[in-house]
Amino acid sequence: MPRYRLTVEYDGTPYVGWQRQDNGPSVQGEIERAAEAVGNGEVTLFGAGRTDTGVHALAQVAHFDTERQWGPSKLRDALNAKLRDTGIAIIEVAEVGEDFHCRFSATSRSYLYRILNRRPPPALEIGRVWWVKSPLDTDAMHEAAQRLVGHHDFTTFRSTHCQSRTAMKTLDELRVSRLGEHVEIFARSRSFLHNQVRSMAGTLVEVGLGRWSADDVTRALEARDRTACGPVAPAVGLYLVAVGYD
Amino acid sequence: MPRYRLTVEYDGTPYVGWQRQDNGPSVQGEIERAAEAVGNGEVTLFGAGRTDTGVHALAQVAHFDTERQWGPSKLRDALNAKLRDTGIAIIEVAEVGEDFHCRFSATSRSYLYRILNRRPPPALEIGRVWWVKSPLDTDAMHEAAQRLVGHHDFTTFRSTHCQSRTAMKTLDELRVSRLGEHVEIFARSRSFLHNQVRSMAGTLVEVGLGRWSADDVTRALEARDRTACGPVAPAVGLYLVAVGYD
Numbered sequence: 001m002p003r004y005r006l007t008v009e010y011d012g013t014p015y016v017g018w019q020r021q022d023n024g025p026s027v028q029g030e031i032e033r034a035a036e037a038v039g040n041g042e043v044t045l046f047g048a049g050r051t052d053t054g055v056h057a058l059a060q061v062a063h064f065d066t067e068r069q070w071g072p073s074k075l076r077d078a079l080n081a082k083l084r085d086t087g088i089a090i091i092e093v094a095e096v097g098e099d100f101h102c103r104f105s106a107t108s109r110s111y112l113y114r115i116l117n118r119r120p121p122p123a124l125e126i127g128r129v130w131w132v133k134s135p136l137d138t139d140a141m142h143e144a145a146q147r148l149v150g151h152h153d154f155t156t157f158r159s160t161h162c163q164s165r166t167a168m169k170t171l172d173e174l175r176v177s178r179l180g181e182h183v184e185i186f187a188r189s190r191s192f193l194h195n196q197v198r199s200m201a202g203t204l205v206e207v208g209l210g211r212w213s214a215d216d217v218t219r220a221l222e223a224r225d226r227t228a229c230g231p232v233a234p235a236v237g238l239y240l241v242a243v244g245y246d
Numbered sequence: 247m248p249r250y251r252l253t254v255e256y257d258g259t260p261y262v263g264w265q266r267q268d269n270g271p272s273v274q275g276e277i278e279r280a281a282e283a284v285g286n287g288e289v290t291l292f293g294a295g296r297t298d299t300g301v302h303a304l305a306q307v308a309h310f311d312t313e314r315q316w317g318p319s320k321l322r323d324a325l326n327a328k329l330r331d332t333g334i335a336i337i338e339v340a341e342v343g344e345d346f347h348c349r350f351s352a353t354s355r356s357y358l359y360r361i362l363n364r365r366p367p368p369a370l371e372i373g374r375v376w377w378v379k380s381p382l383d384t385d386a387m388h389e390a391a392q393r394l395v396g397h398h399d400f401t402t403f404r405s406t407h408c409q410s411r412t413a414m415k416t417l418d419e420l421r422v423s424r425l426g427e428h429v430e431i432f433a434r435s436r437s438f439l440h441n442q443v444r445s446m447a448g449t450l451v452e453v454g455l456g457r458w459s460a461d462d463v464t465r466a467l468e469a470r471d472r473t474a475c476g477p478v479a480p481a482v483g484l485y486l487v488a489v490g491y492d
Contacts, residue, residue: 009369056370073365080366089369119319120326123255123335124302128370 001065004075005096006031006045008060011087012235013127018051018060027051027088031062034082038075040066048102048243049109052195054235056128059091061243063102070095100245108172108244109192113185113201114237117178129182130201130237136183136208142176144207144214145185148200148221149174155224157200158193167224169193176204183208186241195232203230247311250321251342252277252291254306257333258481259373264297264306273297273334277308280328284321286312294348294489295355298441300481302374305337307489309348316341346491354418354490355438359431359447360483363424375428376483382429382454388422390453390460391431394446394467395420401470403446404439413470415439422450429454432487441478449476 008031016024020032028045035043048061070078072093079090099105116122116129117136148157148171155167173188185201203220206212212230220228254277262270266278274291281289294307316324318339325336345351362368362375363382394403394417401413419434431447449466452458458476466474 009366011370011372058370076366084367087369087372089366091364091366118337120255120322120335120337121330123333124257124304124374126257126333 001067001098002069003063003065003096003098003100004070004072005094005100005102006062006064006076006079006090007092008057008062009089009091010057010060011127012051012053012055012057014087015053017053017055018047018049018057027057027060028062030083030086030088031079031090032064034079035064035066037082038078040064040068046102048106049240051240052198052235052238055238055240057240059242060240061102061106063096063100102243105245106191106243107246108188108190108242109240110186110188110242110244111192111197112239112241113187113197113233114239115183115185115205116181117183118181127236130234132183132205132208134209136178136205137210138176138178138183138208140210140214141183141185141204141208144212144217145174145176145200145204147214147218152221153224154193154196154221156220156226156228157196157203158226159195159199160226162194164193167193169196174200176208197238198233198235199229201238202233205233206230247313248315249309249311249342249344249346250316250318251340251346251348252308252310252322252325252336253338254303254308255335255337256303256306257373258297258299258301258303260333261299263299263301264293264295264303273303273306274308276329276332276334277325277336278310280325281310281312283328284324286310286314292348294352295486297486298444298481298484301484301486303486305488306486307348307352309342309346348489351491352437352489353492354434354436354488355486356432356434356488356490357438357443358485358487359433359443359479360485361429361431361451362427363429364427373482376480378429378451378454380455382424382451383456384422384424384429384454386456386460387429387431387450387454390458390463391420391422391446391450393460393464398467399470400439400442400467402466402472402474403442403449404472405441405445406472408440410439413439415442420446422454443484444479444481445475447484448479451479452476
């Protein structure tokens with residue numbers, strides 16, 4: 001049975017998140033509906049990253065199996081025709097082997113937080129950036145971020161609802177940079193705990209505002225205690241930008 | 247009586263355009279309402295460029311007179327508080343002399359067309375880009391664009407509703423560039439005729455698609471005939487990016 005890998009861009013604003021849920025429309029559900037509508041029978045779609053409500057994606061990776069044989073670009077165009085006006089677009093389709101699993105084969109996930117750092121609110125970027133009014137010291141943020149890079153117990157930086165068996169994770173990269181009024185936080189890891197990126201970003205913004213020092217971040221990490229975390233950043237401004245495979 | 251210059255960013259999607267009109271909300275009308283609501287009496291706002299419905303601005307320039315004396319950043323924050331959720335933000339306020347007129351003192355206007363040039367439709371950039379599916383030859387577009395730079399009669403490239411006394415204009419710059427899937431058309435002139443940027447952009451896209459040659463563009467310009475123009479580009483994707491003063 002053919003298996004198709006999808007690369008997906010979406011605006012997370014109108015969705016409860018990637019995953020199908022009872023309380024509203026999901027990205028997974030929309031794509032399943034589209035895949036069924038173009039004649040693939042009943043479709044179960046897997047995703048590499050379970051993005052929260054309001055989180056965007058530039059290149060989420062998903063896959064599904066179908067009885068039907070498709071030319072990859074034909075399947076992409078057919079899905080996009082059904083996804084019109086949903087804020088979801090299939091960027092690329094490839095046929096892959098049965099040994100490929102978008103979630104279990106993934107060796108890295110990369111997320112980007114986009115912050116608009118200026119006193120006036122966003123106009124054109126409403127829903128696309130986290131608006132932080134007060135000036136952020138991005139050098140201090142980047143330096144403090146390095147305290148989190150490496151193999152650690154991230155209990156402090158995960159949601160109490162996180163279902164991961166262990167809080168031990170290796171954070172490969174956490175970079176903070178500024179381009180004019182825009183501040184970006186880039187994070188890469190094999191996998192992240194629930195709310196880990198938002199928890200780290202919110203904590204780093206405290207550093208940028210001068211309320212926390214880099215040593216405070218180290219102490220929070222070492223506390224292994226959720227209550228030691230800074231405020232969790234809002235979902236708006238967060239993008240799943242890449243999923244890596246070997 | 248103090249005069250205040252405003253630099254304004256806006257999402258043009260929900261508006262009939264910059265200018266107050268009977269058929270729907272305008273950017274000018276929204277800002278006038280906000281300026282009156284914060285206690286400036288009856289306000290008449292002038293704008294440097296009359297953007298069409300759906301056209302965005304990164305830095306429109308406007309001004310108004312008021313009896314009231316304001317600290318510039320206080321006025322900016324007060325206006326932004328009243329403009330919440332309108333897709334309009336006041337980026338900067340400055341007090342200027344009576345000899346400053348945002349429209350008549352302006353020595354240049356710069357517009358940017360953002361095109362998403364890929365087969366899959368936009369998801370995150372819906373309403374922010376003009377989606378052109380077929381591959382564009384941007385080198386050919388840039389070369390053809392140079393045929394329009396300089397002092398010309400732009401009758402071919404102006405709307406039949408254009409109220410300008412003359413079609414003679416000097417186009418200072420018209421550049422086409424590509425960054426990955428994004429193609430940008432940048433245009434700068436002291437002033438533009440009605441629909442001139444959209445008419446030039448639509449014509450250049452015909453060149454990019456291989457339907458028109460640079461010589462065809464020259465012939466269209468020399469025809470001085472509106473019917474010789476290529477298809478007018480849609481408003482979506484067009485941004486007023488700067489207004490220059492000496």
